[in-house]
Amino acid sequence: MTATQGRRTALYDEHVALGGRLVPFAGFDMPVQYAGILREHDAVRHRAGLFDLSHMAQFELRGDEVGAWADGLTINNVATMKPWQARYNIFTNERGGAHDDVLFYRLADSWLLVVNAANADKMWRLLSERRPAGIELANHHGSRALIAVQGPRAADILAPLCSADAGERLRAMKYYTCVPATVAGVDALVARTGYTGEDGFELFLEGADAPHVWSALLRAGSPAGLEPCGLGARDILRLEAGMPLYGHELSEEISPVAAGQQWALKLSKPAFVGKAALQEQAARDDYQRIAGVILDGRVPAREGYPVFLGDQQTGEVKSAAVAPSVGNRNIATVYVGKDAAQLGAQLGIEIRGTRHAARVVTLPFYSRPK
Amino acid sequence: MAQPAGLLYSKEHEWLKLDGEVATVGITEYAQHSLGDIVYVELPRVGAEVTQFANIGVVESVKAVSDLFTPIGGEVVEVNPELESDPALVNREPFAGGWLFKVRVADVGERDNLLSPDGYEELIAAG
Numbered sequence: 001m002t003a004t005q006g007r008r009t010a011l012y013d014e015h016v017a018l019g020g021r022l023v024p025f026a027g028f029d030m031p032v033q034y035a036g037i038l039r040e041h042d043a044v045r046h047r048a049g050l051f052d053l054s055h056m057a058q059f060e061l062r063g064d065e066v067g068a069w070a071d072g073l074t075i076n077n078v079a080t081m082k083p084w085q086a087r088y089n090i091f092t093n094e095r096g097g098a099h100d101d102v103l104f105y106r107l108a109d110s111w112l113l114v115v116n117a118a119n120a121d122k123m124w125r126l127l128s129e130r131r132p133a134g135i136e137l138a139n140h141h142g143s144r145a146l147i148a149v150q151g152p153r154a155a156d157i158l159a160p161l162c163s164a165d166a167g168e169r170l171r172a173m174k175y176y177t178c179v180p181a182t183v184a185g186v187d188a189l190v191a192r193t194g195y196t197g198e199d200g201f202e203l204f205l206e207g208a209d210a211p212h213v214w215s216a217l218l219r220a221g222s223p224a225g226l227e228p229c230g231l232g233a234r235d236i237l238r239l240e241a242g243m244p245l246y247g248h249e250l251s252e253e254i255s256p257v258a259a260g261q262q263w264a265l266k267l268s269k270p271a272f273v274g275k276a277a278l279q280e281q282a283a284r285d286d287y288q289r290i291a292g293v294i295l296d297g298r299v300p301a302r303e304g305y306p307v308f309l310g311d312q313q314t315g316e317v318k319s320a321a322v323a324p325s326v327g328n329r330n331i332a333t334v335y336v337g338k339d340a341a342q343l344g345a346q347l348g349i350e351i352r353g354t355r356h357a358a359r360v361v362t363l364p365f366y367s368r369p370k
Numbered sequence: 371m372a373q374p375a376g377l378l379y380s381k382e383h384e385w386l387k388l389d390g391e392v393a394t395v396g397i398t399e400y401a402q403h404s405l406g407d408i409v410y411v412e413l414p415r416v417g418a419e420v421t422q423f424a425n426i427g428v429v430e431s432v433k434a435v436s437d438l439f440t441p442i443g444g445e446v447v448e449v450n451p452e453l454e455s456d457p458a459l460v461n462r463e464p465f466a467g468g469w470l471f472k473v474r475v476a477d478v479g480e481r482d483n484l485l486s487p488d489g490y491e492e493l494i495a496a497g
C-alpha cells in the first residue's frame with residue numbers, strides 16, 4: 001500500500017483492513033477499488049455495493065428564508081420542496097456556468113446540502129459570503145460521514161438493520177426522499193438517493209458512528225453479495241447512468257444547458273444567478289454541448305482525446321469507460337459543437353494518432369430494468 | 371512473493387522466457403495487480419522489428435493507459451490472439467495464457483541487461 005498524505009474519512013481504517021487501494025481524491029485518501037473495479041461494478045448492478053462517500057461535504061442550512069435564498073443561487077426549485085424530500089440542483093455563475101451540482105435534502109426544520117468534495121471549499125466560501133441575516137450555516141465536512149448502499153438488494157440488506165417500523169418505512173420510501181432512522185442502533189438520516197443508476201440508499205451519520213454501521217452493513221449484507229466498492233466502480237456506474245460528474249460534464253465553463261441538464265432548469269423562477277445567460281444560451285442553440293457516444297472498436301477513449309466531425313476537430317472527450325452494462329462497449333461523453341451532438345452523428349476520436357469511429361447515442365447509456 | 375524461476379525480468383515489469391532463439395514476453399503478476407482490470411492491449415504487428423526497451427504498445431486498465439516496453443530486441447513473430455477478445459486473460463494468467471507476444475531474438479546477449487527472479491523480487495520489494 002502506498003502511503004499518502006491526504007485527509008482521512010472516519011472509515012479510513014476499514015478501507016485499509018479491507019485491502020482498499022487508496023488514492024488522493026479531492027484532498028482525501030479514498031479507496032479507488034478493493035477487489036477490483038469491474039467486480040465491484042457487477043456487485044452494484046446485480047447485488048449491492050457499499051461506498052464511503054464521507055469526502056463529500058455536508059452543509060447544514062437553517063432559517064425560514066433558506067428556500068427563497070437558495071432559489072436565487074440555483075437553477076432548480078428549492079422553496080417548493082416538502083420536508084423529507086431530496087432534489088438535485090446546480091449552483092450557477094453569472095455566465096450560466098456551474099459552480100457545483102448538489103443535492104438538497106429538506107428536513108423537519110433545516111436543510112442538508114451535499115456538495116462535491118472537490119468544490120467543498122469554494123462552495124462554503126460562496127455560501128458564507130452570500131448568507132443573509134437570519135440564515136445559519138454549519139459546515140460538517142469531514143466530521144459527518146456518508147455511507148451509500150447501492151444495488152437491487154440494497155433495501156433487503158438495510159431494512160433488517162433498522163428498527164421494525166423504520167425497516168418497513170424504508171422499503172416504502174419513494175426515490176429522492178429521506179427519513180430519520182436508527183440503523184444498527186445509530187441515529188442516521190436515510191435517503192433513497194444515489195449516483196449509480198440503481199436503487200439504493202445514502203446514510204448520513206456522525207463520523208464516530210460510521211465504522212460501526214459500515215461493519216454491521218458488511219456483515220449483514222455479505223450473504224446477499226454486498227461488497228465494498230471504490231470510486232473507480234462509482235465512476236463507471238454514474239457514466240453508464242448518464243449522470244454528470246463535476247469537472248467533466250459540468251464546470252464553471254460548461255453550463256447546465258450545455259451539459260444536458262435542462263430538466264433541472266426552472267426558468268419559471270423569477271430570478272437566479274445566471275438565468276439571463278442560460279436563457280440566451282438556450283435560445284441561441286449554437287453552443288458546445290455534452291453528448292454520449294459509443295465507439296466502434298475495442299480501443300478505449302480517455303478524457304481529453306480530440307473529437308472530429310469530418311476533418312474538423314469539434315471538441316474533446318470528457319469521460320470514458322469500458323461499460324459492462326452497455327455490452328462491454330467503449331462509451332464516452334464528448335463536449336462538441338451542435339452538429340456533432342446530433343443523435344446518430346458519426347464522429348472520429350483520435351487515439352494515439354489514429355481516428356476511431358464513434359456514434360452519438362441517447363443518454364443515459366443504461367437504465368435499470370423497472 | 372517468489373518470482374517464477376526460469377524467466378528473466380525487466381525493470382518495467384515485463385517477463386521474458388527464452389526458448390532457443392524465440393522469446394515469449396508478458397507482464398508480471400505484480401504489474402497486472404498494480405494495473406487492475408485490463409480492458410485493452412495494443413501490441414506490435416507481426417513482422418515488426420523492435421529494439422530492446424523500446425515502447426512498443428500499451429496496456430489499458432479501467433483507470434489508465436500504460437506504456438508497454440519490450441525487454442528484448444528482434445522481430446515480432448507472434449502476438450497472443452486471445453487478448454483481442456479477452457484482455458482480462460492478462461490479469462488471470464499473467465505468466466501463462468496471458469502472454470503478450472513472441473520475438474525472434476536478434477542478440478541473445480541482451481539478456482544480460484535483464485534481471486533474475488531474485489533481482490526482480492528485490493526491485494519490487496524496494497517499491
